[in-house]
Amino acid sequence: MTTESPRRDDRSVPSRRKGPLELRRRQALQGTSDQHLLDTHGAGRFVHTDPWRVMRIQSEFVEGFGALAELGPAISIFGSARTHPGSDYYEMGVEIGRLLAREGVAVITGGGPGSMEAVNRGAVDGSGTSVGLGIELPFETGFNPWVDLGINFRYFFARKTMFVKYAHGFVVLPGGLGTLDELFEAMVLVQTGKVTSFPIVLVGSRFWGPLIGWLKETLLSEGMISPEDLDLIQVTDTAEDAVYRVLAGVRGETEERRGGMYGSAEEEEAWLAEKADGE
Numbered sequence: 001m002t003t004e005s006p007r008r009d010d011r012s013v014p015s016r017r018k019g020p021l022e023l024r025r026r027q028a029l030q031g032t033s034d035q036h037l038l039d040t041h042g043a044g045r046f047v048h049t050d051p052w053r054v055m056r057i058q059s060e061f062v063e064g065f066g067a068l069a070e071l072g073p074a075i076s077i078f079g080s081a082r083t084h085p086g087s088d089y090y091e092m093g094v095e096i097g098r099l100l101a102r103e104g105v106a107v108i109t110g111g112g113p114g115s116m117e118a119v120n121r122g123a124v125d126g127s128g129t130s131v132g133l134g135i136e137l138p139f140e141t142g143f144n145p146w147v148d149l150g151i152n153f154r155y156f157f158a159r160k161t162m163f164v165k166y167a168h169g170f171v172v173l174p175g176g177l178g179t180l181d182e183l184f185e186a187m188v189l190v191q192t193g194k195v196t197s198f199p200i201v202l203v204g205s206r207f208w209g210p211l212i213g214w215l216k217e218t219l220l221s222e223g224m225i226s227p228e229d230l231d232l233i234q235v236t237d238t239a240e241d242a243v244y245r246v247l248a249g250v251r252g253e254t255e256e257r258r259g260g261m262y263g264s265a266e267e268e269e270a271w272l273a274e275k276a277d278g279e
């Protein structure tokens with residue numbers, strides 16, 4: 001038995017157009033938009049539908065673009081939500097915020113506790129612009145007290161766009177999964193040319209060294225990344241150098257300062273050899 005080809009003008013098949021959609025059979029029997037809007041008295045189920053979510057997502061972009069469009073030069077700084085005042089990483093965050101503020105550069109953080117708080121705190125201390133892009137989480141922590149301009153997002157992906165769109169570079173302090181997610185997102189955007197001339201500076205060679213070793217020894221040697229992908233990141237150990245490098249990178253001045261990720265190519269080799277000896 002062969003299947004007959006359908007006739008395009010088969011009137012027995014219910015069909016209708018809805019904006020850009022062509023709907024047939026059961027798809028066509030769902031009522032019109034006006035009907036849905038005016039004729040339903042249900043208990044607000046529509047707020048859980050995907051089209052409604054799209055409106056909310058759109059509104060996050062509109063709010064974010066509106067609030068940040070006139071921010072001026074800015075750097076996004078990522079780092080652990082779990083560091084405490086007095087720890088090296090926290091104090092480094094404070095110093096980075098302060099130094100950027102003194103250079104007239106706004107800081108953008110996740111607005112939460114730990115190293116995010118540290119950076120916002122430093123920026124306020126340095127009389128700079130202190131921005132927090134918060135995220136709705138099941139365990140609500142709210143903005144840290146040093147966020148002067150806070151925007152709360154429901155959706156990670158909308159918030160991430162803001163971190164990239166309104167910053168000219170990234171500084172990454174030690175952190176956990178959230179920090180790694182932000183770091184790799186930034187690296188992929190630069191690697192694929194979605195953003196250009198976007199310096200990424202990691203702070204803390206002891207913390208980041210093993211990850212960089214793995215990128216080199218496994219990803220690079222197995223051909224999963226190109227040698228130039230490793231040039232996307234620089235590593236340093238001081239707040240001053242992190243700020244110097246990220247601002248130099250924004251101005252396109254990185255090359256004379258850096259031969260490899262740890263300073264000169266020789267320094268980088270020595271550092272990696274020392275690390276390998278210690279293992």
Ligand SMILES: CC(C)=CCNc1ncnc2c1ncn2[C@@H]1O[C@H](COP(=O)(O)O)[C@@H](O)[C@H]1O
Nearest residue numbers: 078079080081110112135141175176177178179
């Ligand atoms: C104590 C606790 C877990 C609070 C969570 N409150 C948070 N508020 C805002 N941004 C956050 C929060 N947790 C994670 N993030 C995001 O993920 C990164 C830190 O996550 P992690 O600690 O590295 O993995 C930050 O750069 C930030 O953008």
